[in-house]
Amino acid sequence: MSIFSEALTRWLPMHLRAPGNMGGATGAFGRLREAASEGGTKSSDTFRGAAAPSGRLPGGESEGANIREAKATATGPLIAYHNLGEPVWAPRDYSAFAREGFMQNAIVYRCVRMIAEAAASIPLLLYEGTTEIEDHPLIGLLRRPSLDHTGTDFLEAWYGFLLVSGNAYVEAVALDGELRELHILRPDRMKVIPGVDGWPEGYEYSVSGRSVRFADDVVEGVRPILHLKLFHPVNDHYGMSPIEAAATAIDIHNTAAGWNKALLDNSARPSGALVYAASNGQMTDDQFTRLKSELETNFQGARAAGRPLLLEGGLDWKPLSLSPKDMDFIEAKNAAAREIALAIGVPPMLLGIPGDNTYSNYQEAQRAFWRQTVLPLVNRTARALANWLAPGFERHSAFGARDESLFVPRDSASRSRPRGTGLFLELRPDLDQIEALAPERDALWKRLEAVSFLTTDEKRAAAGYDAQGGSAGGLKDNPYHDEIGRFTNADGATASNDAQTRVAQARRPSSTVRIGGQQVEATPAEIMRLSNATSAANASTARVREIDPNWRPSPQVYETVEGAISAREAEARQAEARFQELRRDAIPNTSAGWGVNRLTKELYDRGFRLVGPTRAPGLQYRNPETEERVRIMESPSYRYRTDSDQKHNNDFYYRYRAGPGKTEGSHITIPNKPQKD
Structure with a gap:
């Protein structure tokens, strides 16, 4: 028995029940439940009176002789059953995230599109160690992953699925032992197949009642599926979408939009009730029907907006809900929008949400968006793609041609490594193509240009560029080279001629110099630099003392060879500045009258x-x-x-x-x- 039936059974006046005939009462209760469940109009017609007609159950059926006649009274038992409304949340699954979030919420749609489009617009560069490779099959595959999609379309779908579901899947297709195509797979159709140890041993893709299982490598060292997932604290195999963290705010935002639409359809009038306050408290059936028809016809809908409501005697309007002003509707909706943007990682200022202008200007918000949201996502994707696809392209030279002589034999315990370099392929984003970060690049270049103690190659390295070709800074020791101690340039070529060998030897410590009362080990290159710096400082000082014999450079303290070189260079700069000062403005000290x-x-x-x-x-x-x-x-x-x-x-x-x-x-x-x- 339901709570409603139990309440009626307990409180229905005993004089309305048939003595010893509970079956008739039970049937009436059943009809009451049916009337109440039909909703809206029928329920209102059933209970609009203050009391049921004399001699009838609320269901409207007469019980014959078993029911005593009794006059209706204005006072009597009243049952008010009220159920506290609980919030109704959307399901927490991919379909709900895609439908309620991305497809029906403007904030979520814009956030996901902004991140996906921004991340997909950054070109990926291929490196082998510190050397950029411009022409390589891996670059060609990423630029045209399939016949139907460009590289931008591929990455945009990748980032979109990753943000909406927390998971992104890519299938690799090979032909004749070569990787040829990459395809994005929908996350809701993919299922992880765990092995006996709990880790994934395969993936199953299901669509239209058919399933395909991926387990074996498509080429040696390359699995058929790349699964990138966001961190999930309670799931080992699937990632957590940022939309799930913002689901509550999304439900509030969507509900507010739906409520606003319903209010507009109802001429922006909040819910209310017409109370009939006449002496008898009741209306006839004809009066009730006519009033209801007039309200529905003349005072509901957008076309009836602004039409005045004329109330007859005894009628009074009582609001049953809060107005948009009382609810602070706009601020509640903006607060939900800010929570959504915060969870996904987009500054609210970029979405035009008022009340959250915490950044000093729009450019600061743009840099925060790129640095804190887009670049971490791109770096993670670049590393995942490189680690996944690099084994399939390791037998290609830097020029894209297959070259077996560059590699040592592969065994079961080691990966193939280019002979002479020991470096693997790596994908990196090209940050120079991001216009929002241009002010940061300009500031870096200005700082490097103003630095005098760095060489040109060191400045280029600090700016992210390779050393200039043929310079000593481009030579570095290669531990994988057959001849230990030999040096290679940035392209991995062996320093085989005498000039490069002499440069390499000049960079090794071979003698000592006296600094601060003690002998310090120094390379021939350092000794030569110190000698040149000392000669330049002495010449500049002598030229100044011809005009100003009492001038002395500022004293400096140092303990290393590099410190001594820097001190001598500083003395030369001071002497040059003093000489220019004497030539330009100062009066020479000649003891003149x-x-x-x-x-x-x-x-x-x-x-x-x-x-x-x-x-x-x-x-x-x-x-x-x-x-x-x-x-x-x-x-x-x-x-x-x-x-x-x-x-x-x-x-x-x-x-x-x-x-x-x-x-x-x-x-x-x-x-x-x-x-x-």
């Missing part, structure tokens, strides 16, 4: 600049524009004087030349102390 200082200032104001010391004691100044020259000298000896020179005993003189090819004038006395104008 007032007249020399005044003349020098006038020369600088007219565009003259210091050239340097002359053969005769003195300094020479030149105007770069007019090529005029002036020499300032101490009192010249007799062998440097001309016949027209003035015979004064002043300490300083100067001589003027009007330009190239002009004769230098005679000595002019420079006064030693201020003179009256």
